[in-house]
Amino acid sequence: MTYPAEHSEHTGEVERRAADGDPIPDPGLHEPPPRYTDVDPSANKRAERQVVGMFTLASVFIVASIVAYVLFEIEPSEGVSNVGDVQVSNFALGITLGLALLLIGIGAVHWSRSLMTSPEFAEKRKPLTSSEDVRQDTLASFNTGAHETGFGRRKMIRNSMFGALALLPLPAVVLLRDLGPLPGDSKEHTVWDEGVRLLSDVTYEPIRAADVDLGQLINVMPETFRELPEHGPERLNERAKSPVMLVRMLPEELSPAQGRENWHIDGIIAYSKICTHTGCPISLYERTTHHMLCPCHQSTFDLADNGKVIFGPATRNLPQLPLAVDDQGYLIAQSDFTEPVGPTYWERGTR
Ligand code: FES
Incomplete structure (x- = not known):
């Protein structure tokens, strides 16, 4: 059954009619059932006293919070720790202000539910279609x-x-060429390669395995990076893709995936420094848990467990760089990364 609406010229309100043309009666407003405070004057008075009591008590707690603020000394005195005083002050301020807010809230709800009148209103709609x-x-x-x-x-x-x-959009498509060359498969490779030494990106010196301390983190770059042109897109591109971080932990703390058993040197492992979420550089290393945290959106990777994502929006593990040592004891790469570094992207292959 449909209920066509008719527009009243006089009131602008909608009069609803059933299919047979008879007007549908307005259901009208419902009178809410009387509350205990409506029928019992002493209950009404009691509720009023309760609300007043809560608001008054809230005022007392507000004054108490000011007293607590003045009372507790939180300025450090010379040579004496005041941590205890600060804790007491915080506790006193928190409890007094918290209770004051709670009492104001409960009082307001009690007032509105028990004492305020609550008539029902209905707002008539005007027709939405044009005449x-x-x-x-x-x-x-x-x-x-x-x-x-x-x-x-x-x-x-x-x-x-x-x-x-x-044809108008075509020039815009042509102008896209000015955004630069297509990336091709450049995202699949870095300048890391077999035998490339790892350089400290502070001293630009190669790193001996024996010089890396337990728990230490070193940011490194490939030695071949020096051979790139001083300026230009190639250098920028590689600079963006090649950063690596090196950490050392006890070999027994590592759980290498199958085929990666020889990717570390006596507990020294290397991972890409580029977060696999949206590409922030990461290096917040928690030595005791071996977790690496990205500061941008808190993705967390377990370096002892193949760079596995254990928290956050990243969906891919950190790519690991396979390590070896050359005959002079310097750390070198066994090969390039075996998977693309950096954020996930739509054309990412399965290499
Ligand atoms: S870029 Fe690292 S979590 Fe978003």
């Missing part, structure tokens, strides 16, 4: 416009305009 007159006017002005422009008659003008509009 028949307005619709006819709109249609007439549209037809007049179509006639005056000759849009329907002058087919050649119309079609040539559509053609021009269809």
Whole structure:
């Protein structure tokens, strides 16, 4: 059954009618059932006293919080720790202000539910559709416009305009070329390669395995980075992709995945420094848990467990760089990374 709405000229309100044309009676407003405070004057008085009591007690706690603030000394005195005083002060301020807010809230709710009148209101809606007159006017002005422009008659003008509009986006597509060369497979490779030494990115010196301390983290770069042109996109590109961090832990703390058993040198492991979420550089290393935290969105990786994501929005483990030592005891890469470094992207392959 449908209920067409009719617009009353006089009131602007909607009168609903059933399919047979009979008006549907307005259900009217409901009187809420009386509350205990409506029928019992002593209960009404008691509720009023309770509300007043809560607001008064809240005022007492507010004053108490000011007293607590003044009372407890939190300025450090020379050579004496005041941590205990600060804790007591914080506790006193928290408890007094917290209780004051709680009492104000409970008092307000009690007041509104027990004592305030709560009549029911209904807001009548106006019809959302335009009136028949307005619709006819709109249609007439549209037809007049179509006639005056000759849009329907002058087919050649119309079609040539559509053609021009269809070609209009093309220059924008051509201008995309100015954004630079397509990345191709450059995201799949870095300048790390078999035998490339790891350089400290502070001293630019190669690193001996024996010089890396337990728990130490060193940011490193590939030795081949020095051979890149001083400026230009190639250097910038590699600078963005190649940073690596080196950490040392006890070999027995590592749980290398199958095939990665020989990727560490006596507990020294290396991972890409580029977060696999959106590419922030990471190096907040928690030595006792071996967790590496990205400061941007808190992705956390377990370096003892193949750079596995254990928290946060990243969905890929940190790529690991396989390590070896050369005959002079310096750390070198066994190969490039075996998977793309950096954020996940849509064309990422499975290498
Ligand atoms: S970039 Fe590292 S968590 Fe977002």
